[in-house]
Amino acid sequence: MIELLLDMKKQRDKAVFMSKEELNYYYTHKFYKEYQSIIEGARKLNPIPEKVPGKRGRQGKIRALIERLFDNEGSICLFTKNFNVPFDNNQAERDVRMVKVKTKVAGCFRTLDGAKNFMTIMSYLGAAKK
Numbered sequence: 001m002i003e004l005l006l007d008m009k010k011q012r013d014k015a016v017f018m019s020k021e022e023l024n025y026y027y028t029h030k031f032y033k034e035y036q037s038i039i040e041g042a043r044k045l046n047p048i049p050e051k052v053p054g055k056r057g058r059q060g061k062i063r064a065l066i067e068r069l070f071d072n073e074g075s076i077c078l079f080t081k082n083f084n085v086p087f088d089n090n091q092a093e094r095d096v097r098m099v100k101v102k103t104k105v106a107g108c109f110r111t112l113d114g115a116k117n118f119m120t121i122m123s124y125l126g127a128a129k130k
Contacts, residue, residue: 001038001069004031008080009087016083023080031080035073042066098122 046062079085109115
């Protein structure tokens with residue numbers, strides 16, 4: 001799956017470089033078929049285990065990941081259809097990092113208003129920087 005996603009990113013980057021607005025049908029269809037094939041193979045390799053009496057949950061972590069990849073295919077592959085959507089979420093993680101650092105250094109925010117003010121200032125700085 002990792003190789004497929006990186007290949008999708010590579011083709012998307014080529015299309016963006018060539019000023020195209022979308023991937024051509026060949027790549028879109030190829031990626032869809034390969035994605036479905038990977039999910040199907042993963043399901044065969046990781047069948048749903050039989051329910052153990054007294055234990056909660058019906059599937060393991062691996063099977064849950066496979067089902068999330070299947071259910072959220074549209075969101076996961078959106079970066080190939082809409083070139084405004086980034087491949088990763090690194091920017092979102094960077095935006096949240098300052099709040100986490102501030103919380104670790106100070107221990108916590110003393111008031112809710114203080115936290116809101118900090119977030120307001122950081123959002124202005126982040127927007128100005130971008």
